[in-house]
Amino acid sequence: MDTIILADWLSVRLDRTADEPAYRQMLELMQQAILTGQLAPGTKLPSSRMLAIDLGVARNTVLHVYEQLTAEGYVSSATGSGTYVADTAPRDAIASRAKPGEAKTPRALSRRGERLVEQAGVSPKQWGAFMPGVPDVAEFPARTWSRLQAKLWKRASPDLLTYAPGGGYRPLRRALSDYLRVARSVKCQPDQIIITTGIHQSIDLAVRLLTDFGDRAWVEEPCYWGVRSVLQSSGLTLAPVPVDEEGLNPSARDMAEPPRIALVTPSHQYPLGMVMSLARRRALLEFARQHKVWIIEDDYDSEFRYGSRPLSSLQGLDDAGQVIYVGSLGKMLYPGLRMGYMVVPEELVETFRIGVAELYREGQLMQQAVLTEFILDGHLTSHVRRMRGLYGERRELLIRAIHAHFGDTLAVRGDEAGLHFVLELPPSADDRAISADALAAGVVTRPLVNYYMNRDEALRGLMLGYACVPNADIAPMFAKLANVIERALAPVAVAQA
Incomplete structure (x- = not known):
């Protein structure tokens, strides 16, 4: 020019x-x-x-x-x-200038990066019928939270505006230890609690500190895709162990090659919903003691149990210090809070304090302080109690809608607790295609097959979350889903006839 x-x-x-x-x-x-x-x-x-x-x-x-x-x-x-x-062209011979019109070579991902993206289960929609695992954030007592937050900001201490000390805000750890001892029969002192941003970070921290690349990890088959991604991205060798009506059911072949860690959801198996029996719990703990296996207990939503009291934790039965207990406050309060916790054996306390501070440079102390006030004033307990009643109503409404459309032809499983259950489909059904068609119709579901590593032996079904769906919307939204299911199953019914 x-x-x-x-x-x-x-x-x-x-x-x-x-x-x-x-x-x-x-x-x-x-x-x-x-x-x-x-x-x-x-x-x-x-x-x-x-x-x-x-x-x-x-x-x-x-x-x-x-x-x-x-x-x-x-x-x-x-x-x-x-x-x-000035001459701004790159001088490094490696950074050669592309010619006009020349296509750029895409930068290749690592193998584990490719696997993570290919197997990602995250949904573009995180709210509405029938998104599993999401609480009703519209019912969160925002005014109460805002009042507590305003009170703390008025006298904001510099200590609350800096990085978090190793383990998190001590008053919160003390409040959580009291809560967990009563609500979940967890054996812990405040110092054993490490505050994290949620279950994903808790598991990531445990894996980084306790395993090496290539170590073997037991995961339930099926299991939560998010946890599976964390483990695979850490370079672990995943060994899927099947579950039955009593929970994790390792074979002799599985036990012949003990893992470094075993990740389980004993109080409400994710996604199928069964409870690990006491006999299986004791057997797993003894196996872990004998073979020095770390057990990560993912207790993601056990506060919401319908018809009975929440079950005791696996960690409460552990006398050998082999269980690392992880939980989240997101499902009790709201997911955007991004706050979880882990209870580690006493011998690991200092290691995990150093690890969480070194790897993640934790903060959010002001939010931790607000949550402490929220718990100590009794708001957490009353909110969980109220939501348990509301979610129980919505669970019943969804089950009635299912029966109204399908009678007893499609079974419901895993509905005793949590924020979702599984609607079983015939073995020949394509639950992934049904889920995709449902999304196009404005209904969110999760295909059960996506939670299996070995998809050839997977059960077929849809995960349906009911917690974040207003009562009045449950029947009409399920009617939309029922139309999708009926169209998909019509050829199956004709073939069987």
């Missing part, structure tokens, strides 16, 4: 009516011209006075543009000789 026509080139591109100032527009236009070669290296720019006159702008505007271009290395200037476009 000849500098004689630079003013004309800028003039037709400047938007005099835009909110963005002329200085910013000129700067961006000239930067792009230099980067694309329209203003070639060595080109002398017109004087600030001349360019200002030609553009009809203040000289200070042009001076600011030239100063910024100089500061960022786009141009160079010397007193008495003028301002020239």
Whole structure:
């Protein structure tokens, strides 16, 4: 571009009516011209006075543009000789310049990165009928939380505005230890609690500190895809262990090769919903003691149990210090809080304190302080009690809707606790296709097959969450889903006839 026509080139591109100032527009236009070669290296720019006159702008505007271009290395200037476009092309031979029109080679992911993306289960929609595992955030006592938060901000201590000490805010750890001892029969002292951003981070921390690349890990078959992704991304060798009506059911072959860790959901198996029997719990703990296996107990939603009291934790039966108990406050309160906790054996306390501080540089102390007040004032207990009643009503409404459309032909399983259950489908059904068609119709479901590592032996079904669906919406939204299911199963019924 000849500098004689630079003013004309800028003039037709400047938007005099835009909110963005002329200085910013000129700067961006000239930067792009230099980067694309329209203003070639060595080109002398017109004087600030001349360019200002030609553009009809203040000289200070042009001076600011030239100063910024100089500061960022786009141009160079010397007193008495003028301002020239700098040579900004990469000088490293490895960073060769692409030719015009030449396609860029995409940057390849690592193998574990590719696996993570290919097997990702995260949904583009995180709310509404029938998203599993999501509480009704509209029912969260926001005014109470806001009042407690405002009180703390009025007298905000510098200690609450810095990085969190190893393990988290001590008053919160004390409040959680009291709560867990009563509500979940967890054996712990405040120092054994490590505050995290949720179950994913808790498990990631445990894996980083207790395993090496290639170590063997037992996971339930089926299991939560998010946890499976954390383990696989850490380079562990996953060994899927089947579950039956009593929970984890390792074979002799499984036990012949003890894992480094075993991840289980004993109080409400995810996703199928069964409870691990006491005999299986004791057998697993004894196996772990004999073979030095770390057990990670994922207790993600056991507060919500219908028709009976919440079950005691596996950790409460552990006398050998082999269980690491992890939980989340997201399902009790709201997922965006991003706060969880882990209870570690006493011998690991200092290690985990150092680990969480070194790897993640934890903060959120103000939120931790608000949560402490929320718990100590009794709001957590009353909120959980109220939501347990509400979720129980919605569970019943959804089961009635299912029976109204399908009678007893499609079974419901895992409905005794939690925020979801499984609607079983015939073995020949394509639950992934049904889930995709349901999403197109505005209904969110999860295909059960996605939770299996060995999909050839997977049960077929849909995970249906009811917690975040208003009572009045459950029947009409399930009617939409029922239409999708009926269309999908019609060819199956014809073939069987």
